[in-house]
Amino acid sequence: MSKTFFVTGTDTDVGKTTSTLALLQAAAARGLKAVAFKPVAAGCEIMEEGLCNQDVLFLQKHSTLPLQYEQVVGYSFEPFSSPHIAAEESGVTIKLDVLSDGLSRLQKATNADIIFVEGAGGWRVPIGNGHFLSDWVKYENLPVIMVVGARLGCINHALLTYEAIHRDMLPVAGWCMNRVNPAMSHYQANLETLKSLIPSPYLGEIPYINKPHEHGLGHYLDISSLL
Incomplete structure (x- = not known):
């Protein structure tokens, strides 16, 4: 059975995709078969293959096993907005069982x-x-990795x-810091404060990198505590 983790952010645009790519690469460096799944992707472009989301394409590319786009994502929406708004504008109802089926198929197909x-x-x-998307994470009882921007x-x-x-009765398996603002004042002090206040394993920090999807990121994170 695959170890499965849910990667959440402390807000939008904090680097969830960058951190997930780093996690995939860190797992690959250990010789593990690592894949990714995006339950809901909003902000898609119409391509020959249909609606495609750039983040999903990155996850597909950096998974260590060959995957079809449809295996990596549950719902794809063209509007770039919150999932509930994107779904409503697209005339679609996001169903928790559809998300679960997508994850289950990925688990079974890839081993x-x-x-x-x-x-x-x-x-x-x-x-x-x-x-909320967190309702589905609770239903699946997934340990969580928290990305701090x-x-x-x-x-x-x-x-x-x-x-x-924690109120949702789920474990935070680990957390990482992603430096989205290279000019952040007192960055190190903020990081040390978080280390002292968050009891879950600290996985590492990802520095500010232009076009991070084009770089090797796995060495920034230590995933030994996840294994």
Whole structure:
């Protein structure tokens, strides 16, 4: 059975995809069969293959096993907005069982050693009909990896996210810092404060990198605690 982790962010645009690519590469460096799954992808472009999301394409490319685009994503929406708005504008209802079926098919088809499921937005992102994506994570009982975007306010965002995950009775298997703002004031002090306040394993920090998907990222994270 694959080890499966849900990757959440402390907010939107904190580097979930960058961190998930780093996790995939770190697992590959250990000789593990590692794949990724994106339950909901909003902000897609119409290509020959249909609706495609750039982040999903990155996850597909950096998985260590060959995957079809449809295996990597649950729902794809053209509007670039919160999942519940994108779904409504597309005339689609996001169903939790569809997400579960997609993850289950990926687990069975690949026999991967480890699967990283990349969320959308932050922990409590709505998906419609009063549901949140976190409801599905709870249903699947997935351990969570938290990505902290290094910018002003990150301590508050990280601690509130951490508390929300624990209130949902899920373990935070680890967390990492992603430096989204290279000019952040007192970056090291913020990082050390978070290390002292978050009891879950610290996986590492990803520096600010232009076009991170074109670089090797796996050496920035230590995933030994996940294994």
